[in-house]
Amino acid sequence: xxxxxxxxxxxxxxxxxxxxxxxxxxxxxxxxxxxxxxxxxxxxxxxxxxxxxxxxxxxxxxxxxxxxxxxxxxxxxxxxxxxxxxxxxxxxxxxxxxxxxxxxxxxxxxxxxxxxxxxxxxxxxxxxxxxxxxxxxxxxxxxxxxxxxxxxxxxxxxxxxxxxxxxxxxxxxxxxxxxxxxxxxxxxxxxxxxxxxxxxxxxxxxxxxxxxxxxxxxxxxxxxxxxxxxxxxxxxxxxxxxxxxxxxxxxxxxxxxxxxxxxxxxxxxxxxxxxxxxxxxxxxxxxxxxxxxxxxxxxxxxxxxxxxx
Amino acid sequence: xxxxxxxxxxxxxxxxxxxxxxxxxxxxxxxxxxxxxxxxxxxxxxxxxxxxxxxxxxxxxxxxxxxxxxxxxxxxxxxxxxxxxxxxxxxxxxxxxxxxxxxxxxxxxxxxxxxxxxxxxxxxxxxxxxxxxxxxxxxxxxxxxxxxxxxxxxxxxxxxxxxxxxxxxxxxxxxxxxxxxxxxxxxxxxxxxxxxxxxxxxxxxxxxxxxxxxxxxxxxxxxxxxxxxxxxxxxxxxxxxxxxxxxxxxxxxxxxxxxxxxxxxxxxxxxxxxxxxxxxxxxxxxxxxxxxxxxxxxxxxxxxxxxxxxxxxxxxxxxxxxxxxxxxxxxxxxxxxxxxxxxxxxxxxxxxxxxxxxxxxxxxxxxxxxxxxxxxxxxxxxxxxxxxxxxxxxxxxxxxxxxxxxxxxxxxxxxxxxxxxxxxxxxxxxxxxxxxxxxxxxxxxxxxxxxxxxxxxxxxxxxxxxxxxxxxxxxxxxxxxxxxxxxxxxxxxxxxxxxxxxxxxxxxxxxxxxxxxxxxxxxxxxxxxxxxx
Numbered sequence: 104x105x106x107x108x109x110x111x112x113x114x115x116x117x118x119x120x121x122x123x124x125x126x127x128x129x130x131x132x133x134x135x136x137x138x139x140x141x142x143x144x145x146x147x148x149x150x151x152x153x154x155x156x157x158x159x160x161x162x163x164x165x166x167x168x169x170x171x172x173x174x175x176x177x178x179x180x181x182x183x184x185x186x187x188x189x190x191x192x193x194x195x196x197x198x199x200x201x202x203x204x205x206x207x208x209x210x211x212x213x214x215x216x217x218x219x220x221x222x223x224x225x226x227x228x229x230x231x232x233x234x235x236x237x238x239x240x241x242x243x244x245x246x247x248x249x250x251x252x253x254x255x256x257x258x259x260x261x262x263x264x265x266x267x268x269x270x271x272x273x274x275x276x277x278x279x280x281x282x283x284x285x286x287x288x289x290x291x292x293x294x295x296x297x298x299x300x301x302x303x304x305x306x307x308x309x310x311x312x313x314x315x316x317x318x319x320x321x322x323x324x325x326x327x328x329x330x331x332x333x334x335x336x337x338x339x340x341x342x343x344x345x346x347x348x349x350x351x352x353x354x355x356x357x358x359x360x361x362x363x364x365x366x367x368x369x370x371x372x373x374x375x376x377x378x379x380x381x382x383x384x385x386x387x388x389x390x391x392x393x394x395x396x397x398x399x400x401x402x403x404x405x406x407x408x409x410x411x412x
Numbered sequence: 413x414x415x416x417x418x419x420x421x422x423x424x425x426x427x428x429x430x431x432x433x434x435x436x437x438x439x440x441x442x443x444x445x446x447x448x449x450x451x452x453x454x455x456x457x458x459x460x461x462x463x464x465x466x467x468x469x470x471x472x473x474x475x476x477x478x479x480x481x482x483x484x485x486x487x488x489x490x491x492x493x494x495x496x497x498x499x500x501x502x503x504x505x506x507x508x509x510x511x512x513x514x515x516x517x518x519x520x521x522x523x524x525x526x527x528x529x530x531x532x533x534x535x536x537x538x539x540x541x542x543x544x545x546x547x548x549x550x551x552x553x554x555x556x557x558x559x560x561x562x563x564x565x566x567x568x569x570x571x572x573x574x575x576x577x578x579x580x581x582x583x584x585x586x587x588x589x590x591x592x593x594x595x596x597x598x599x600x601x602x603x604x605x606x607x608x609x610x611x612x613x614x615x616x617x618x619x620x621x622x623x624x625x626x627x628x629x630x631x632x633x634x635x636x637x638x639x640x641x642x643x644x645x646x647x648x649x650x651x652x653x654x655x656x657x658x659x660x661x662x663x664x665x666x667x668x669x670x671x672x673x674x675x676x677x678x679x680x681x682x683x684x685x686x687x688x689x690x691x692x693x694x695x696x697x698x699x700x701x702x703x704x705x706x707x708x709x710x711x712x713x714x715x716x717x718x719x720x721x722x723x724x725x726x727x728x729x730x731x732x733x734x735x736x737x738x739x740x741x742x743x744x745x746x747x748x749x750x751x752x753x754x755x756x757x758x759x760x761x762x763x764x765x766x767x768x769x770x771x772x773x774x775x776x777x778x779x780x781x782x783x784x785x786x787x788x789x790x791x792x793x794x795x796x797x798x799x800x801x802x803x804x805x806x807x808x809x810x811x812x813x814x815x816x817x818x819x820x821x822x823x824x825x826x827x828x829x830x831x832x833x834x835x836x837x838x839x840x841x842x843x844x845x846x847x848x849x850x851x852x853x854x855x856x857x858x859x860x861x862x863x864x865x866x867x868x869x870x871x872x873x874x875x876x877x878x879x880x881x882x883x884x885x886x887x888x889x890x891x892x893x894x895x896x897x898x899x900x901x902x903x904x905x906x907x908x909x910x911x912x913x914x915x916x917x918x919x920x921x922x923x924x925x926x927x928x929x930x931x932x933x934x935x936x937x938x939x940x941x942x943x944x945x
Contacts, residue, residue: 135824139864142561143489147568148865150561157561187481187488187619197635256667260674268670269662272637358662360479360636368478368663373824 104401104408111394115387122386123175123379127168130375140373141185158185158376171379181383182376184369191380195362199384201271202361205280205354206346210339212285213292218335220289221296225304226323236293243290252283252356269358280357284350288342295338299331306330332403340396347392348385469655470943471640472925475668475677479636479661483622485604486556486563494601494935495681496659499641500540501604501624504531504550505595509931511758511847513595517545517605517625523887526590527571533581537648539607540622540629547577553605554585563602566846569594590885592892596758596848601935627652627939637661652939653927672697672920678943679925683918685743691920698921702930703756705844705852706915707749708798710790710805711869713835714908718783725907727777729767731812732805732910741800746916751904752853754914756932759849759883759896764904766911774812787815791838793826798839801912831863833870839912840868847933849896854880857903871908 138154155161159170174180181191220240224233259279260268270276303309304327312322351363362381369377401408480493485501487493504518518531537545555572557563574586587594597603610623622630625648628641639659643652660677662668668680669687673694683691683699691699712719712728719725734748751764778784790805792798802818809816821829830838844852855866858880862870879899883892904911917930927940 133824134822134828135826136828137824139827140824147565149568150564151864153561153564189619194635256670261670264674267676268674269664269667269676270637270660272634356664356667358660358664358667360634360661364663365636 104398108394108398111397115390118390119383119387120172123172123383124168126379126382127171128164130379131164131167133373133375135373137185137373137375154185158183181380184374184377186369186372186374186377191376194377195365195380195384198360198362198365201359202347202350202354202363204277205271205284205350205359205361206343208277208281209284209288209346209350210343212281213288213342214339216285216289217292218296221293221335222300222323222328224293224297225300228301233297237297240290240293243287244294246287247352248283248287248350249352249356251287252279252353255279255283256356271357271359271361276357280353280359283353283357284346288346291338291342292335296331296335299334300327303327303331329403333400336396336399336403340392340399344389344392347388471656471658472654472679472938472941472943473658473660473677474679474681474938475660475662475671476681477661477663477665477668480633480639480659482619483630483633483639484619485553485606485622485624486560486602487619489562489566489602491934492661496639496641497604497622497624498601498626498935498937499628499657499939500622500626500630501601501606502626503601503603503605504533504598507596507599507847507933509929511756511932513599517550521595524584526885526887527588528584528586529594530578530582530584533583534648535581537625538646539610539625540644541607541610541613543607543609545605545607545625546580547583548580549605549607550583551575551577552608554603556606556611557603560602566597566600566602569597590887592884592886593846593848593850596846596851600846600933627937628657631656647939650939653942654938657938669920672922675922679919679921679928679941681919683920685745685918687920688743688745688918696923698923698925700917700919700921700928700930701745702917702932703746703754704915704917704932704934705754705757705847706841706934707752707754707843707852708801708839708841708913708915709749709752710801710837710839710910710912711830711835712837712908712910713833713870714872715833715870716836718781718786719788719836721781721783722906723777723781724783724786726767726905727774727781727783727812728809728814729907729910730770730777731774731814732767732808733769734766734912735769736808737801737804738913740804741797742913745918746914749911749914751900751911752856752909753844753849753900754932756847757844757849757852758847759893761897761900764900767907771808771812778812778814784813785815788817788836790816790818791821791826791830791835792818793823793839794820801839805910827864830868833863833868835868837910838868841915842866843934845933849892849900850880850884853896853899853903854884857899857908869908871903871906873902873906876902876906 137160138151142150142154159167171182174182179192183189184191184194220236224236227233256268256279259266266279267276271280309322309326312326348362351367354361354364355367366378366381369381476492476495478492480496481488481490482493483497485497502516504516505513506516508514517534517537519534520532522530524530533547533550539545554567554570554575557567558570558572569587569589569591571586571588576584578584604624607623611618614621620633627644627647627649629644631642632640638661641657643655645651662671665684666687669683669690671677672680673690688699691697712725714720738744738746738748748766750766751761753760755762790802792802799820806816806818829835842852842856855861857867857871857876859872859877861867876899879895882895883899886892886895917934919930921928924944925941926944927942930936
């Protein structure tokens with residue numbers, strides 16, 4: 104198992120290198136002079152030259168790429184933001200806790216809604232509950248987050264005046280964004296739980312369990328859910344990893360200073376080092392979350408575990 | 413199969429832990445954080461409910477579109493940063509609402525010769541770090557500003573080596589060439605005065621460690637989220653009326669109005685034009701609006717056929733119905749431009765008339781110029797307002813027989829291609845940040861400023877060059893005024909632009925706010941603002 108984890112961690116290196124190379128190249132060939140873009144159309148020639156000097160923009164493509172890698176590897180330095188001269192790494196890292204909090208709360212909401220609803224829908228297939236929850240799940244999957252967020256702001260903040268419409272410091276401020284993310288993620292989890300459960304429920308060993316007189320609730324929770332868990336965990340993991348990259352729309356709507364908004368702002372302002380660092384960061388978190396999920400499989404399923412022995 | 417439950421429980425607990433123990437948003441601001449200020453959720457809620465009378469003095473909450481980028485007085489010069497910085501830093505002098513100079517750190521000033529102005533400095537002023545203010549700080553700050561890539565263009569006409577400390581409270585500022593608008597430049601926030609020891613102490617943290625002499629000082633900055641300022645009790649002037657100010661970054665434009673309506677903030681900057689009625693019709697809110705220094709223009713390429721012909725440029729000015737554009741694109745805010753400068757800029761020629769909308773006359777003039785069948789492309793960058801302008805203009809120009817199209821060009825490419833003169837027509841804005849005609853005319857219309865420096869129309873008129881030089885180098889107000897008035901007349905007549913629009917600042921506030929005043933430069937000093945009940 105350890106060897107497996109080590110191998111997976113080593114595989115991260117080419118992934119990171121590849122992501123870096125691709126984003127670096129794309130940003131390098133993006134038209135426009137970063138000095139001019141950052142300092143604005145009113146800045147003078149001397150200031151522009153000074154800016155290029157500070158950020159090493161006068162070097163060629165290869166030199167800059169090699170320098171970037173060198174600094175990243177040996178000094179853990181991802182460069183300075185063009186816009187506010189802060190180290191990119193610190194910039195991204197300072198936003199991460201907020202994003203982690205938002206993603207965590209969102210997934211928490213999603214799991215607590217999605218799994219129970221999915222199980223009930225599967226066991227009572229074609230019942231009224233099933234139809235209603237599947238319609239809601241369809242709406243949840245189809246409705247864009249930003250729209251749902253705005254509707255919730257209109258209803259809960261403007262109309263009822265119960266909850267604040269932006270910010271992410273107090274508990275009240277976290278409710279709406281967590282619900283926005285949670286409900287749409289819940290929709291995905293519900294659908295996956297339902298279909299995965301339906302598949303398992305029809306298997307022979309479930310019939311065996313019923314035949315031997317096992318209580319129905321035990322059959323569902325122990326025998327069925329256990330085996331249905333793998334695809335569900337996969338979906339939860341993917342959603343969580345995706346949310347850790349910053350729920351861009353939700354963060355923008357609710358004015359949450361997370362990684363997603365940092366990236367969007369950086370892209371708007373052509374702050375390439377931050378874009379580059381942010382993409383790298385997202386790639387790494389996504390890979391790590393995936394690795395974590397893969398290890399969970401092994402824990403969940405003895406068949407998979409035995410392969411790593 | 414107990415495992416699945418264990419794992420689920422584990423996951424939930426993990427998420428809970430992650431969620432609850434991730435650090436509070438202290439940002440990356442180690443220095444001024446007050447240990448007594450650690451997170452207490454009960455305290456935190458208070459500002460959210462302004463209806464409730466707080467036992468302590470209530471915090472004034474302001475929403476702006478973006479967080480400050482840097483609080484280094486000579487750092488990034490964007491509006492969001494300036495709006496926070498002006499509360500903490502003083503300049504030598506300032507321009508009031510009516511563009512009259514008022515003393516701040518300098519109590520009086522005198523032009524000694526063409527190159528030199530002598531400033532008498534205020535006595536007994538202290539920096540936020542306890543250091544005394546004196547001539548050495550002025551010299552240090554101006555030299556530092558000159559060397560800064562972001563602030564340099566505001567002060568680099570000053571000869572940094574010739575700044576002279578006459579005595580501790582007298583300083584002489586010497587320019588490289590005679591420079592008429594010097595006082596306006598020294599009033600700009602980029603010429604703020606800081607203290608050498610503070611800068612040295614801050615080291616790499618200079619962007620988050622502002623030390624000035626202003627009525628407020630920094631208390632806490634959670635990057636990307638909010639900035640809290642606290643009253644400077646040692647302020648040399650009248651102390652600020654409100655103890656703490658919180659600047660919140662609320663980037664969704666519509667959300668700022670919502671926060672204002674729901675009482676989440678007391679003042680919201682940059683209200684969307686289509687939200688004006690929401691603020692005006694709400695009896696709990698008030699709207700502040702006034703013209704600012706920004707202008708939007710559509711530039712020609714004055715060296716390219718057929719736009720090298722003055723008649724063609726004038727004809728196109730006549731062919732455009734600017735009232736329609738201001739109404740449709742800007743919802744009637746601001747006003748259509750009559751010349752290159754907005755009316756509130758010092759030495760603006762307010763007697764200029766906007767070009768009359770007259771498609772018939774436009775057709776006649778085009779015929780007279782022998783340019784009946786021109787094709788042209790209006791360039792714009794990816795900016796909703798500019799794209800709308802381009803589209804409307806395109807239709808209006810087609811109505812007089814011009815084959816006009818518009819094209820959206822990526823911002824970086826847009827700037828470099830217009831600087832290289834590859835365009836027919838382009839849409840850009842300019843803000844006369846110093847409020848002085850020199851800043852609004854020299855870079856845009858002097859023939860030495862072709863391309864990147866600002867004159868992207870490649871307009872050249874020797875008389876205008878001469879007048880702009882007089883305006884820049886003369887130190888007498890009368891000479892400058894006469895030169896600029898004439899220059900603006902000629903520029904209007906020569907029409908290197910389609911004169912488009914002068915901007916307006918829109919700020920919404922709760923009725924409880926008093927003492928708030930707009931300023932055409934766009935950053936508002938808040939030390940007189942207080943919250944009533």
